Amino acid sequence: MKCTRISVKISIALTLLAALTLAGCKAPPPPVTDDTVVTSEVDGVTLTHRYAVQPPHSFTPVNETYRALYGATVMTRPDFGGKIVRHLENGKPFNVLGQVEGHWLAIADEEQLELIGYVPFKAGVKSDLYDATVRSDRPKPRKSTNKVCVDVGGKSKACRNNDTATWILE
Structure with a gap:
């Protein structure tokens, strides 16, 4: 009977030891993928x-709504060596979180604060300046000018064709 009590006690002790050992184990963290959301602190932000998306080395907050001037490529880092995240749609608004190294803009979706990537500085303009910027970028109509002619001697003259900028002897 003594032997069975000792084996029961040993069995209970081993069970408790196993339970305590397993209770101290943590499940491994989930694997990190490209879509895992992380936080980074840059220049106090x-x-x-x-x-x-790689965090920038330097960051100057802007926090303004911009509109795309063209279908710019959104990159994973502030240069053209990163991967393409998506493309901006011409004229569509987006949120500029800040300016980073190399005159690139750190951007987020409209009214969002999560950094989605980087675009070149000239890819957008502040929303309130968009209409004026687009109007000023249109080509100006050319003025019609009078025909320019010069004497080349005797009864001959050379006239400039304004459309092609070539000279024609007459």
């Missing part, structure tokens, strides 16, 4: 972004 906390940025939330996908793991695939």
Whole structure:
């Protein structure tokens, strides 16, 4: 009977030891993928972004709504060496979180604060300046000018064709 009590006690002790050992184990963290949301602190500003988007080295906050001047490519880092995230749609608004190194803009979707990537500085303009910028970028109509002619000697003269900028002997 003594032997069974000891084996029961040992069995209970081993069960408790196993339970305590397993209770101390943590499940491994989920694997980090490109879509895992992480935070980074740059120049005192906390940025939330996908793991695939590299945090900038320097950051100057802007926090303004801009509109795209063309279908710019949104990159994972502030240069053309990164991966393409998406393309901006011409004229569509987006949020500029800040300006980063190399005169690139750190951007987010409209009315969002999560960094989605970077676009070149000239890819957008502040929303309130968009209409004036687009109007001023249109080509100006050419003025019609009078025909320019010069004497080349005797009864001959050379006249400039204003459309092609060539000279024609008459």
